[in-house]
Amino acid sequence: MTDIFSAIQRTAIRIKDAIDTKDIGYSQQENSSGETQLQLDIKCDMIIEEEFSHVNSIHTIASEEKEREVLLHKDGKYFIAYDPLDGSSLIDVNLSVGSIFGIYEGAFGAKNMVASCYVVFGPRVEMVFAHNKTKLHLLQGKEFEFVKEIRLNEKGKLNAPGGTQQNWKPYHKEMVDSFFNEGYRLRYSGGMVPDLHQILLKGGGLFSYPNTSDKPDGKLRKLFEVFPFAFIFKMAGGEAIDGSVDLMELEYAHIHDTSACFFGSKYEIQRVREVYAKNKY
Numbered sequence: 001m002t003d004i005f006s007a008i009q010r011t012a013i014r015i016k017d018a019i020d021t022k023d024i025g026y027s028q029q030e031n032s033s034g035e036t037q038l039q040l041d042i043k044c045d046m047i048i049e050e051e052f053s054h055v056n057s058i059h060t061i062a063s064e065e066k067e068r069e070v071l072l073h074k075d076g077k078y079f080i081a082y083d084p085l086d087g088s089s090l091i092d093v094n095l096s097v098g099s100i101f102g103i104y105e106g107a108f109g110a111k112n113m114v115a116s117c118y119v120v121f122g123p124r125v126e127m128v129f130a131h132n133k134t135k136l137h138l139l140q141g142k143e144f145e146f147v148k149e150i151r152l153n154e155k156g157k158l159n160a161p162g163g164t165q166q167n168w169k170p171y172h173k174e175m176v177d178s179f180f181n182e183g184y185r186l187r188y189s190g191g192m193v194p195d196l197h198q199i200l201l202k203g204g205g206l207f208s209y210p211n212t213s214d215k216p217d218g219k220l221r222k223l224f225e226v227f228p229f230a231f232i233f234k235m236a237g238g239e240a241i242d243g244s245v246d247l248m249e250l251e252y253a254h255i256h257d258t259s260a261c262f263f264g265s266k267y268e269i270q271r272v273r274e275v276y277a278k279n280k281y
């Protein structure tokens with residue numbers, strides 16, 4: 001695992017450099033989710049594939065930017081699913097973006113996840129790596145330094161409701177409002193990495209990306225986004241569900257499958273569970 005941790009650190013330094021210097025224009029290509037790829041998305045994907053190709057313990061990679069899995073080392077044991085530049089629609093407005101890595105042993109799938117990591121590219125570059133604990137690291141020069149372990153409180157103060165509101169189910173809207181009525185504050189940038197990072201670092205709250213009328217299976221991808229963050233939240237003492245089921249219990253059929261998802265501290269997730277149990281799911 002140390003070799004993977006080091007390779008992710010190298011990708012983070014190179015991606016930071018690419019963000020600072022690369023042309024952010026759109027390419028002519030679409031990714032598997034039908035989004036037009038930025039040249040920067042493609043560049044970051046190439047950086048990660050290149051760094052991982054030097055790590056013998058990595059068997060196969062799957063990228064949000066690639067249609068299919070890529071075999072790297074047939075004797076390796078780890079399968080890594082990554083989103084090279086999540087939230088890249090925020091690049092042109094200079095908001096924070098991130099890379100996400102789900103590390104699976106033997107095969108992809110939530111039950112095989114052994115570690116998870118994300119990097120936030122904001123005013124500073126920070127990395128959260130969850131293996132036995134959830135640890136925050138800060139890029140200082142060319143090295144990541146350990147800062148602290150992340151632990152969530154039982155209850156938070158932030159509410160980050162994703163998805164197009166017009167397409168929310170009425171009971172979902174009522175639930176979101178119930179948190180605001182209780183004093184929760186809106187904190188939502190539209191980038192999954194910084195939005196969840198904020199909840200983790202501020203001690204708790206709720207991030208939701210529900211099933212909506214236009215996206216009946218949610219938007220966020222299981223292997224690249226949902227499972228990695230579910231692993232991190234659970235290891236930090238929080239919870240992660242799809243409305244009723246623990247996200248880490250979900251199966252996947254295709255590498256680009258999506259799911260509704262709710263991440264938070266225990267108090268908020270209990271409310272989600274109660275509301276969704278009472279309403280048609």
Ligand code: FDP
Nearest residue numbers: 086087088089090163190191192193
């Ligand atoms: P983006 O499309 O900018 O890459 O899955 C990607 C993501 O951003 C998440 O980072 C973010 O939480 C979500 O999509 C926002 O999606 P919508 O604005 O389409 O609701």
